[in-house]
Amino acid sequence: MPAIWSFDSPADAAPGLGAAAVSALLDCASAPPSAARLLGAVRAVVPVEYLSLVGFRRDTPELVEGSSRHTHERDVVAECFAIYRRSYWRSDALVRLADRVARRPAREVAVLHCRADELPVAGWRNEIYRRERLTDRFTLLHAPAPGAVQAIHLYRDERQGLFQPDEIQRLLGLAPLLRQAHQASLAAGAVAADRQAQVAQARDRLQRLGPALSPREAEVVARIACGLGAEGIAAELDVAPSTVVTLRKRAYAKLAEAGLPADRLRLARWLA
CATH class of the missing domain: 3.30.450.80 (Transcription factor LuxR-like, autoinducer-binding domain)
Structure with missing residues (x-):
């Protein structure tokens, strides 16, 4: 038995x-x-x-x-x-x-x-x-x-x-x-799945309302709006942290030129 x-x-x-x-x-x-x-x-x-x-x-x-x-x-x-x-x-x-x-x-x-x-x-x-x-x-x-x-x-x-x-x-x-x-x-x-859903929602809203960011730039900005730092974004996207910093600078420049939020706190409110 x-x-x-x-x-x-x-x-x-x-x-x-x-x-x-x-x-x-x-x-x-x-x-x-x-x-x-x-x-x-x-x-x-x-x-x-x-x-x-x-x-x-x-x-x-x-x-x-x-x-x-x-x-x-x-x-x-x-x-x-x-x-x-x-x-x-x-x-x-x-x-x-x-x-x-x-x-x-x-x-x-x-x-x-x-x-x-x-x-x-x-x-x-x-x-x-x-x-x-x-x-x-x-x-x-x-x-x-x-x-x-x-x-x-x-x-x-x-x-x-x-x-x-x-x-x-x-x-x-x-x-x-x-x-x-x-x-x-x-x-x-469960936390990771919830965060991925939040990232997807922020990315979709960014694509509807924001300027023509590259796909990688949009991925970075969406994650910034959801509270991730450069190290965490780099791990999720499988790139170097320096690459995340470069993509962030380019995206922020495009957002600022369009008169849109270009910092972490305002992005979180705008894309929530």
């Missing part, structure tokens, strides 16, 4: 982590959700071959993103999830656990460990686990918002072997911190 743990542990109850694990968790928490970053954080504690992020919409699992330790010619996570979603998810004990987590406080973390030979359907074992030589799955479930359940699946393959008892204990200790990092990344993703 699959092993299930359900607890509401504070993060400081986790065992001591190495510097690499702490750094990776901080990277996860400070940026929008990334399966690759989460995989890196887990691998700093326990070897894992694949990681998938899955959300539940009306109790139905949906793949958000997957990542692998190795580079493959095909997307193994997406292929396996498509088979799982088409034929086997209703047989997964995880679905019932997800429903329970959705009804519990948001701080709860539920964890399920299942070996391939414990899967209740032969087709599920053969089409996914045996085909990809997977040995077991370790899943962390949490609800960052009421009813919004997220799952972090960790998979081992035959090269790594089954999760051992000491590794499971390390993962159980990591679970509260991993949940916090994932929740923070979801919040960061």
Whole structure:
């Protein structure tokens, strides 16, 4: 039978982590959700071959993103999830656990460990686990918002072997911190999406009302109006900060010549 743990542990109850694990968790928490970053954080504690992020919409699992330790010619996570979603998810004990987590406080973390030979359907074992030589799955479930359940699946393959008892204990200790990092990344993703919507709105208004700025100049001015500095704009547009400064000077000159706002505060009011 699959092993299930359900607890509401504070993060400081986790065992001591190495510097690499702490750094990776901080990277996860400070940026929008990334399966690759989460995989890196887990691998700093326990070897894992694949990681998938899955959300539940009306109790139905949906793949958000997957990542692998190795580079493959095909997307193994997406292929396996498509088979799982088409034929086997209703047989997964995880679905019932997800429903329970959705009804519990948001701080709860539920964890399920299942070996391939414990899967209740032969087709599920053969089409996914045996085909990809997977040995077991370790899943962390949490609800960052009421009813919004997220799952972090960790998979081992035959090269790594089954999760051992000491590794499971390390993962159980990591679970509260991993949940916090994932929740923070979801919040960061929401902030980033909101900012991108604001930038798009400012850019559209600028194109309607402003002079003939170049596309790059308009991108810079829209971000200035939304409060970003040169370093942040450079990171988003993948250019050097000096390039942002040059584009800003050109755009400000065109705006001033047209009698329009040409500084950060007035641009924020004008393009809001």
